Structures are given as C-alpha cells and as structure tokens.
Amino acid sequence: MQLRRWRHPWLVCVAALLSAAPGLGASADDANRFEIRNAYVELKDGSWQLDVRLDLGLSRAARQAFDEGVPLTLQLEVEASTARRFLPDDTVVSMTREWQLAHDAIANRYVVNYPVTGEQGSHTSQEEALAALARISGLQFADTTQLAEGGRFEMRVRASVEIGELPAAIKMLLFWKSWSRSTDWYVWSVRP
C-alpha cells in the first residue's frame, strides 16, 4: 500500500503543536481534587454568613512553588442573584475574597492570612494549614436587605488557587503552565 504524502507538512506540525498545547498544561496537574465539597449560608446576628468546605488539592506546579517559598492565594468568588423573567438575572451580591498561605522560614510555620480582617493563623505543617484554608466559616457576604425575606436567590461560589506574586508577563508568556486552578461554580438556591 502506498502511503499518502502530506501536501503541507508544516501545516500538520503547527496543528500538532496547537493540539498538544492544552495537553502540556494538563500534564502539569496532578490527580488531586480541587473542588467545593459543600457550601451553605445562614443568617447570624443579622447578616448572612457563608460556610464553604473545599477539597484543596494543589497542582504539582503550585505545590512546587509553595515549597520554594512562593505564597499561594486562595480566591473565593461569591455571587447571589435573583432570576427575572425575560431579563438577565439581577446580581444582588458579588464579592471576592482572598486568603494567602505562606511559609515562614524563621518560625518554620505555615501562615494563613486573611487581609480583609487582618486575621492570621499559623500552623506547624502544610497539611494543617491547607486544612485550615479549606474550611471557610462565617464569611459575611450580605445583610438582610440584600437577601430579603420572601425572595428566592441563586447562590454561586467558585474558588481558585493561584501561585501568587508572579509577574503577569511571565504568566502570559508561559501561558501553558498551570499557574492557577479553579473549581466549577457551586450553585444552590436560598429562600430567606
């Protein structure tokens, strides 16, 4: 059988590279799960508070960066919206919060920092610090005027982990590296 010759070999090479590019990023990730296990809200002291439980599996690149001393940033995006007929959903609450996880080499402790309130916790092990970071409790995100009684709201939560303090240029130029990892949106309904 005669082999069919490619008419444009260079085109085939480019197509192969393009198709392989996502695979490069995927190969950098390990099998650790990174997802929102559950999330719920409750009304406490006149404000709506959010509790989120995460499976915080880091990618190999993130873990390597963290071991080298690069801090990690956990970002949580919270949205509450009401559905409208014939119109786009009305976003009532949209909030983003960040936590930083860094290693203090002097104290040899892993520090979880919440810049919004200035709260900080230190842990002797990485797993303990990640476990603390994976439990977000009592995060105030709305008051009773925003999530008013009698309404029906759709809540959405998404988390992402980034290797923090990296130049944007490097992130952009080395776009195929998995500098960040995001969960899917975790969606549920709330009827205050």
Add this chain to the structure above:
Amino acid sequence: MMRRWLPVAIGAGIVVWVAALALLAVTAEGSQRLGQLQPWILLVNIAGVVVLLALIGGRLTEFVRDWRRRVPGSRLRGRTMLMFGGLSIAPLLLVFTFSVLFLTRGIDSWFHAEVREGLSDALGLSRAALDLRMREYLERTERIADDLADKSDGALFSALDEHMRLAGADEMIVASSGGQPEAYSSAGMLHGMPVAPAGELLLQIRQGQPYVGLEPVPGGGYLIRAASRIGVEQSLQGARLLIATYPVPQRLADLAATVQEAYQQYGRLSFLREPLKLSFVLTLSLVLLMALLSALYGALYFSERLARPVQDLIAGTRAVAKGDFDTRLSMPSHDEIGFLVTSFNDMTRKLSRAREEAEQSRAAVEGERAALAVILAHLTSGVISLEPDLRLRVANHAAGSILGVDFDQAVGESLTELAARHPLLGQLYATMQRHISAGESEWREQITLRNDAGRRELVCACTALPGDTGAPGGLVLVFDEVTQLLQAQRQAAWGEVARRLAHEIRNPLTPIQLSAERMRRKLFRGLAPAEAELLDRSTHTIVQQVETMKQMVAAFSEYARAPELQLIEFDINVLIRQVSDLYHAQDPRVAFGLSLDPRAATLEADQGRIRQLLNNLLTNSLEALDGRENPVIMIETKRSGDQIVLTVIDNGPGFQETLIGQAFDPYVTSKPKGTGLGLSIVRRIVEEHGGQIELENAPQGGARICITLPAVPREPRRAEVRRESA
C-alpha cells in the same frame, strides 16, 4: 483628507508600538505595576507584528511579481534589498545571541550555591538567636510555673501579674489541662479575651513536655509562646498549664523578618528561574522578531526607494525609444539621481520640442506637397518628375491624358520600360535621351508626336532638379499640347483666307462671265466660222472656269461661314439610313453595311449640319473607293455613356501616311479634283457640336473615321470659332 492624516497615523502607530515594546521589556522584569497592562502591551506588539508582516507581504509580493516579469530595476532592487537586509539582520542576530547568552548566564549567576548557602546560614543564625531566646523564655516560664504550683486560687491572680511584669511577658494564662483559661494576665487589652491554646501546644504538654514556639504576628514580627505544667507531680487530668507569651525584641524581629523576606524572595526567584529566563528569551525574541521584520521592511522600502528612480529612468528611456517624448520623471531627490532625472527631463523636453518642430515642418511640407499636387492635377500642362535614374517620381493627370499613359499605376517604374509600352511617351523619351546624351540639363523644344490617331504637337521644357548633396535630384519635364491651338490658328487663318478669297474673287467673276458672254454675243456673228468657233470655245472656257471658280468661292464661303445652329432632337440612325440609301442609289456598286445601336438613336443637333457631315464623309469614301473591287462602306453607331460614337470605315486605300496628320487642314487632299475642304468642314461641324473626331487607317486597310458627339450638346464652340476667325 486621508492622505493628509496618513503620516500622522503612521507616526502615532510607530510611537505606540515602540512604547509598547519598551513596556514589554519592563513588564518582562516582573513589574507588578504594569502587570494589568500586559495583555494590551502584548496586543499592541502582536498588532505591530501583524501590520509589519502585512506590509512585508505586500511589498514582497510586488517584488516577486516584478522579478518574474523581469521588470527593469527589479534585479537592482533585489540586490539592494539583500545588501540592506544582510547588513541589518546579521548584527541583530549577533546581538540577540549574545543578549540571550548574557541574560541566561546572568540569571544563573543569581542562584550560585554560595548564595543559597549564605541565605540558609543567615536563616540558621536567626533561628539560633531566636532559639536561645526561646529556651530562655521557656526556662523562665517553667520557673514561674513551679512558683505558681504552691499558690492558692486567690493568690494566683496577683502572683500571675507579678510574674508577668517581672518576666517581661506580654501575656500569661493559667489554663486547665483541656486548654480552658482559668486565670489571665496581659500587659494590654488589645487582644480582648484570651485565645484557647493551639492543639499542638496541648498535645505536647499532655506528652509531658514543655512547649515553646515562635509564631508570626499579624502585621509583622514574632512572638514566643511558652507553656509548662504547673505542679508536675499532679496527674495530668487535674493539672494546670501556664502559657506565657513573650515579645521578640524589635531589633531581632526586624533582622529575622529581613532574613525571612530575603529567603522567601530567593525561593520565589529560584522557582521562577527557568520561567524568568524563558520570559526574557521570549521577550527578546519578540523584540528581535520585530526588529528583524522592521529591518526587512526597511530593506524592502529603501531598496524600492533607491531602485524606483532607476526604474523610472529605464521606463522613461523605453518610452523615449518608442517615440514618447512627453515622458517627464518626478524629481526623487537633489542628489546624483536627481541630477540624472533632471538631465533626462531636459533631454525629453528638447526631443519633444524638436519633434514638434519636425512635425510642423513636415506638416508644412505636406501642405505644400498637397497644394502642389492640386496645382499639378489642375494644370492643363503635363508635368512629369523623374528620379535621377529616370524612374517615375510623379506625373499629373494632364501628362497621362496627353501621352495616353496611366501614370498613377506607374510610379517608381523606369521611364525606359514605360516608353517601350507607350509610343507617344517613347517618342518623348527619345527626345529626352537625345538631350541627356548631349549633356543638356535644361532644354526647351517643340516636339511632334505621331501615332495612328494623328499627330500631337508638344512644347516641352525640361530642367534638372537640385539634389541634397549636390548630386542631381532628377528631372522635371513640363509640356503643353499645342495641337488644337495650332489647328485652331491654322483654321482661323484659312477661314480668313477663305473669306477674303470669297470676297475678292467672287466680285470680279460675274463681270468676267458677263463680259465673256457679251463678247461672244457681239462678236460671234461677225467672225469667220473658224474664228467664231475659237471665240465660242474660248468664251465657253471662260464661262466654265468662272463657274468653277464660283463653286470654289461658294465652297470657301461655306467654309468661312458659321451659321447659327438649329438644334433639334432627331434620330441619327434614320438620317444615316436616308443618306446611305441616297448614295447607294447613286452608286449601287458600293455596299453599305449599317450597324446602328438603337440606344444611340436620339441626338440633339443641327440636322442639316449633321446631314452635311455625313454627305462629306460618304463623298470622301465613295471617291476613295472609285475603281476598287467590292467596295464597302461600314457605318456604325453606338452609345458610350452620354455620347454617341459614329464610325465610318471603308475598304479603300486609306490615308497617306504623310498626310494623315494634316487631313483636317484645308486644301490638304490626295485627290486630283478635291478642294481639300471636305474633312475640314466635317471637323468644324463636329467641333461646333462639342464633339471630337479621330481618323486612322484601319488595320485591315482602308480609312476609319470615328466621331464622338454628345447626345445633348454642350455649349457649342461656334463662338470660339468665330472669335478665332475674327
């Protein structure tokens, strides 16, 4: 509008692009400040690359097309482009290579083992210093815990405050074994209620070990937390814990923070080592790509700029070679190329002016030639212009008419060959040859040309034309046919003679006749018979001769008389039949053959004069046929356009060759009894009706007279004849 703003847009685009290039270099270093702009910066640079690629593609396409079509100047443009491109690309590649080399080595130099060891040592030193302080605080805490073991609950609080103040602690807590605070003393109330001890602390205490740890503080700095059991002999379940928190001296905390920051930064850089190198290389590559593309475009642009004037010059030269002298090139610059272009434009301007002058001269010459041709065409004189080798250059219509040659078809033909085919021209050519042989360049002569139709009198003048370089430029021959003029003059002279003869002779004839008759009547009876007979014979002779002379005078009178024509329409064929029947009746021996064209029947003429014409012709023929066997006279008519041709042919002896040219002259006759006025009168009648007459000897023998009469006569020539007669 577009053209005016285009340079501004291009300039702005270049500025934006260069700024984006500079910002790309800055952001590649890791600037967080410009990090947000990174996508835009990259976008602008990519747009710049795309624009450059498009421009290069366009120019390369144009160049390749020109190269394939072998457009003049494309080779020069290609060489210039290669030269420019080589000169700019090679240094760029060299700089790029060395830059990448220096960059990678420079980044690698940041991560020497000595640097890492130094940082690790600094970290170890900091830890050692803090460990020393931690052990000290731990021992201090253990002593306080021992002291507090004997205190009652009431004294515990006051002792706790005292120990805290003495130990320099920030906070002291007495907690249960489960970690619940039971007593609390703090240097300030900043933290509010005491925080439950961490699990690790309790774990270690439960294991019977004191706890001491260094903990980072929000906002920077450290604190040392130490914990010990109060009263070691007690069981763990009932034991209390003393947890003391000590501040780290500010100086030590700052140094530790600096070391921590440096170590963390080093770790970050170490992690980013390869990405940073790659980032720099990619940035450099992008810059190199743009520089290469710019250099390539510059090479294309400047090669085109350099080659364009040369291309214009080549195109202009080709246009000039094709005769387009209006080509003007735009001035590219004021350098040597500009001087060349200026010279070219001056040259084409002068050529154009010269061509215009030549065109004007040519038009003038053409005009003169056309005018000359018109003049020649309308000249009644024949004009023949000959090349130096006697080839026909030009001849007018009159020359062809006089000589019976169609000169329009003979231009360029040798006169020798023409003369061989045309007898009249041959006789003229013989005269010319005679003068040429004699070396006469200018001559004038009256020539008599003869052919079957008669003779023609020409007055010729020949002169040599001047040539361009002194060589002979040919000959020009001008001639007039004066046959008609001579005949008219001769006819007028004979008319005058006839009129005078008629006038001078007719008058005395009657007295002579009367005198002779009276003499006979008076003397006849008185004379002797012999004398009477002599008298009778003499007077009879006188009377007879006088009668003859009267007839001759009548004939002369008839010749000289020019009566008014009475033009009527009649059938000439009928007239011919009548006259021929009359003559056939007189001499039945002569056979008349009539070939009469019905289309040639109607003629508007003076019937009496035409009858006289026929009488004279038939009389001539009958006299010529006298004594001939089988005499035949053929009469035929035919229509030729608006003319009627009448031909009379007999089988007589024909005209004598010596007299054929003068047959129409009065008193020219070969007959012993003829007056010589018959054909002269015939000719006069024909001319009075605006016709023509030719006579010749027929090839089979006999005379042939051909008369052409207009069916409707033009202005009769009688007045002219009269004027000539006068």
